Amino acid sequence: MTSDALGIMINDSFEWVAGMELTGAEITVRCLVDEGVELVFGYPGGAVLNIYDEIFKQKGFKHILVRHEQAAVHAADGYARSTGKVGVALVTSGPGLTNAVTGIATAYMDSIPLVVISGQVPTGAIGMDAFQEVDSVGITRPCVKHNFLVKDVRELATTIKKAFHIASTGRPGPVLVDIPKDVTAHKTAYVYPESVVMRSYNAVVKGHSGQIKKAAQMLLEARRPMIYSGGGVVLGNAAKQLTELVRLLGYPCTNTLMGLGAYPATDPQFVGMLGMHGTYEANMAMHNCDVLLAVGARFDDRVIGMPAQFARDSRRIIHIDIDPSTIAKRVKVDVPIVGDVGAVLDELIKLVRASRERMDEPALAEWWKQINEWRARDCLNYDRASEIIKPQYVIEKLWEVTNGDAWVTTDVGQHQMWAAQFYKFDQPRRWITSGGLGTMGFGLPAAMGVQLAHPEATVACITGESSIQMCIQELSTCLQYRTPVKVINLNNRYMGMVRQWQEFFYGNRYAESYMDSLPDFVRLAEAYGHVGMRIEKPADVEPALREAFALKDRLVFMDFITDQSENVFPMVPNGADISEMILAEEL
Amino acid sequence: MRHIISLLMENEAGALSRVAGLFSARGYNIESLTVAPTEDITLSRMTIVTRGSEEVIEQIVKQLNKLIDVVKILDLSDGSHIERELMLVKVRAFGKDREEMKRMADIFRGRIIDVTEKTYTIELTGPGTKLDAFIEAIDPVAILETVRTGASGIGRGERILKI
Numbered sequence: 001m002t003s004d005a006l007g008i009m010i011n012d013s014f015e016w017v018a019g020m021e022l023t024g025a026e027i028t029v030r031c032l033v034d035e036g037v038e039l040v041f042g043y044p045g046g047a048v049l050n051i052y053d054e055i056f057k058q059k060g061f062k063h064i065l066v067r068h069e070q071a072a073v074h075a076a077d078g079y080a081r082s083t084g085k086v087g088v089a090l091v092t093s094g095p096g097l098t099n100a101v102t103g104i105a106t107a108y109m110d111s112i113p114l115v116v117i118s119g120q121v122p123t124g125a126i127g128m129d130a131f132q133e134v135d136s137v138g139i140t141r142p143c144v145k146h147n148f149l150v151k152d153v154r155e156l157a158t159t160i161k162k163a164f165h166i167a168s169t170g171r172p173g174p175v176l177v178d179i180p181k182d183v184t185a186h187k188t189a190y191v192y193p194e195s196v197v198m199r200s201y202n203a204v205v206k207g208h209s210g211q212i213k214k215a216a217q218m219l220l221e222a223r224r225p226m227i228y229s230g231g232g233v234v235l236g237n238a239a240k241q242l243t244e245l246v247r248l249l250g251y252p253c254t255n256t257l258m259g260l261g262a263y264p265a266t267d268p269q270f271v272g273m274l275g276m277h278g279t280y281e282a283n284m285a286m287h288n289c290d291v292l293l294a295v296g297a298r299f300d301d302r303v304i305g306m307p308a309q310f311a312r313d314s315r316r317i318i319h320i321d322i323d324p325s326t327i328a329k330r331v332k333v334d335v336p337i338v339g340d341v342g343a344v345l346d347e348l349i350k351l352v353r354a355s356r357e358r359m360d361e362p363a364l365a366e367w368w369k370q371i372n373e374w375r376a377r378d379c380l381n382y383d384r385a386s387e388i389i390k391p392q393y394v395i396e397k398l399w400e401v402t403n404g405d406a407w408v409t410t411d412v413g414q415h416q417m418w419a420a421q422f423y424k425f426d427q428p429r430r431w432i433t434s435g436g437l438g439t440m441g442f443g444l445p446a447a448m449g450v451q452l453a454h455p456e457a458t459v460a461c462i463t464g465e466s467s468i469q470m471c472i473q474e475l476s477t478c479l480q481y482r483t484p485v486k487v488i489n490l491n492n493r494y495m496g497m498v499r500q501w502q503e504f505f506y507g508n509r510y511a512e513s514y515m516d517s518l519p520d521f522v523r524l525a526e527a528y529g530h531v532g533m534r535i536e537k538p539a540d541v542e543p544a545l546r547e548a549f550a551l552k553d554r555l556v557f558m559d560f561i562t563d564q565s566e567n568v569f570p571m572v573p574n575g576a577d578i579s580e581m582i583l584a585e586e587l
Numbered sequence: 588m589r590h591i592i593s594l595l596m597e598n599e600a601g602a603l604s605r606v607a608g609l610f611s612a613r614g615y616n617i618e619s620l621t622v623a624p625t626e627d628i629t630l631s632r633m634t635i636v637t638r639g640s641e642e643v644i645e646q647i648v649k650q651l652n653k654l655i656d657v658v659k660i661l662d663l664s665d666g667s668h669i670e671r672e673l674m675l676v677k678v679r680a681f682g683k684d685r686e687e688m689k690r691m692a693d694i695f696r697g698r699i700i701d702v703t704e705k706t707y708t709i710e711l712t713g714p715g716t717k718l719d720a721f722i723e724a725i726d727p728v729a730i731l732e733t734v735r736t737g738a739s740g741i742g743r744g745e746r747i748l749k750i
Contacts (some may be wrong), residue, residue, distance in 0.1 A: 137601060138604070141601075141604065141605060141608050142608060142612045145655070146655040149600070149601070166655060198655070199658055199750060200596070200597055200655060200656055200657060200658040201655050323653070324649050324652070324653075325646060325649035325650050325652075325653055328642065328645060328646075329646060
């Protein structure tokens with residue numbers, strides 16, 4: 001026996017022989033090792049004790065003990081988003097699983113590949129309302145790509161292989177494997193399949209060539225083109241191809257919240273994020289374009305508002321997505337292309353290069369002139385002379401201090417939108433946010449996952465005083481595993497986005513959105529063994545950030561006391577057309 | 588529009604609830620759903636009768652296809668097809684009604700499969716509209732109990748749903 005850096009005793013002599021009879025618990029652990037898993041985020045409990053006992057005996061992967069199962073899934077999610085690999089979480093039955101559901105649903109909405117392993121009561125006790133029993137497969141069914149209940153140890157290894165296969169191929173998503181406790185004790189010969197073939201599941205890769213030809217033609221005929229890309233480009237590792245195509249064509253490009261970083265934000269052809277809090281120029285270009293290329297995006301309600309409104313403008317739409325059900329779900333499209341975005345973009349680039357037709361240069365120049373006029377409105381302007389710290393200012397300085405090179409996670413609300421607007425992401429997978437589900441509490445555990453995946457990286461968690469409290473217990477995990485995340489807490493004493501809606505649409509009646517009795521975050525951070533800072537003046541923002549980021553090996557909790565009345569602009573009111581934005585200057 | 592969708596799915600525990608859950612989660616209509624294993628016991632065949640605009644039906648088919656357990660789908664309404672439903676009706680049958688009930692069953696090509704002094708149980712097969720017509724045709728007071736299977740469908744001629 002030896003002990004590793006964390007003081008965990010390891011049995012070096014433990015070895016497996018292929019085909020040897022192993023228990024379900026040994027098989028579970030062995031499968032994860034054979035799958036190449038590096039990190040497992042989890043929390044033990046009765047139903048998974050056999051599995052934990054095997055984890056104790058192995059050193060193929062590292063287990064990260066979180067303080068709440070929700071955080072285990074968010075951390076695995078942060079790991080997955082930042083690496084492109086499958087994130088793995090392990091939880092016990094009953095409350096372990098129900099706590100994990102928020103994390104699973106978060107990953108499902110953003111199509112993040114996860115394998116979540118949950119313990120279950122023994123097969124004989126299922127349905128008996130046993131201690132810590134819930135119908136895990138039933139509870140998670142609507143928020144997983146697929147789930148399994150393994151009732152026979154002989155099916156365990158194949159099921160785990162299938163779970164990884166399903167999670168990581170096609171449109172990715174979380175997969176749950178629920179394992180009853182007796183199955184973890186039963187023995188069978190262990191063989192990890194190298195691959196699995198499922199007659200009912202075949203992910204499409206190549207797009208239809210005829211459709212791609214039509215798309216190339218349509219793009220070259222455009223007079224007011226627009227390229228709109230989403231999270232699918234990040235997930236499909238197709239940022240390179242997207243950037244190449246956009247530059248080749250010279251067309252404007254916008255990214256959705258999920259797609260930030262897929263096209264470099266500092267590039268002049270980037271018109272900013274679009275949607276409810278998108279830039280004036282991005283939304284106006286969406287509204288006025290004649291040909292729209294949508295890549296790995298899903299026209300969701302926070303992006304285009306009401307489909308009926310959006311459809312009133314005549315534009316031809318090309319839609320590339322790996323999931324056929326995303327196409328024609330909310331808007332009708334002229335050229336649907338189902339396939340892997342990277343493979344389709346490769347073909348599209350080839351066709352555009354080879355085509356004898358060229359873009360209509362005068363029309364394009366006219367279009368850019370129009371876009372630049374919209375840009376001149378400077379819709380993200382804010383009061384830079386303010387004596388109270390403006391949240392936007394903090395993000396701008398954060399971008400400067402980190403040279404635009406940090407990995408940024410967020411929680412949900414105003415701070416998330418400001419982060420999206422003001423931190424200019426030039427690379428994919430650097431921006432880690434809960435877009436679809438909008439899960440408060442996501443930021444800190446996700447940042448842990450990112451930091452553990454990239455130990456040398458600069459990781460910032462941009463959050464607010466309300467969100468951070470939803471998973472603040474993870475400060476303890478951060479200490480245990482030495483994850484030097486920098487927490488940027490934009491503290492305006494309000495659930496800012498709720499307050500903003502109440503100001504705009506509920507006659508300034510701030511029902512329950514004020515955060516009273518806040519903890520002293522500096523002392524709280526210190527109590528958890530970290531460094532705490534409170535920053536109250538604009539002049540202190542930059543020096544404090546420099547000081548914090550210089551502390552390479554420490555978690556620093558930076559509590560920025562920001563302007564309570566600041567709102568996120570532009571804003572498209574719910575249900576309005578995306579061209580109908582409320583701008584800061586209009587108020 | 589009414590659509591009748593046939594699908595083959597893995598005969599696994601929970602497969603049915605994935606389909607039923609999809610319809611309720613996404614707010615799709617479901618008029619009837621029948622399911623049973625096929626000649627290959629690893630596969631179940633399901634027939635779903637639903638209603639919706641063309642866009643909704645397109646989404647239903649795509650969403651069903653996305654379910655991992657679903658192997659193959661065919662919208663039977665896209666071409667010519669046959670659909671049949673089975674109904675068992677228990678009716679009051681005594682006095683002068685007894686003869687009348689027998690006659691009605693004969694007209695609709697139903698079979699009386701259980702008889703007591705006061706009741707008949709009639710088995711009736713056909714498209715749903717025929718079963719509706721039978722219910723319409725007999726005295727509602729005479730109906731003691733009905734049970735219907737929901738529609739099963741199959742394509743005509745060479746239209747085959749098989750893997």
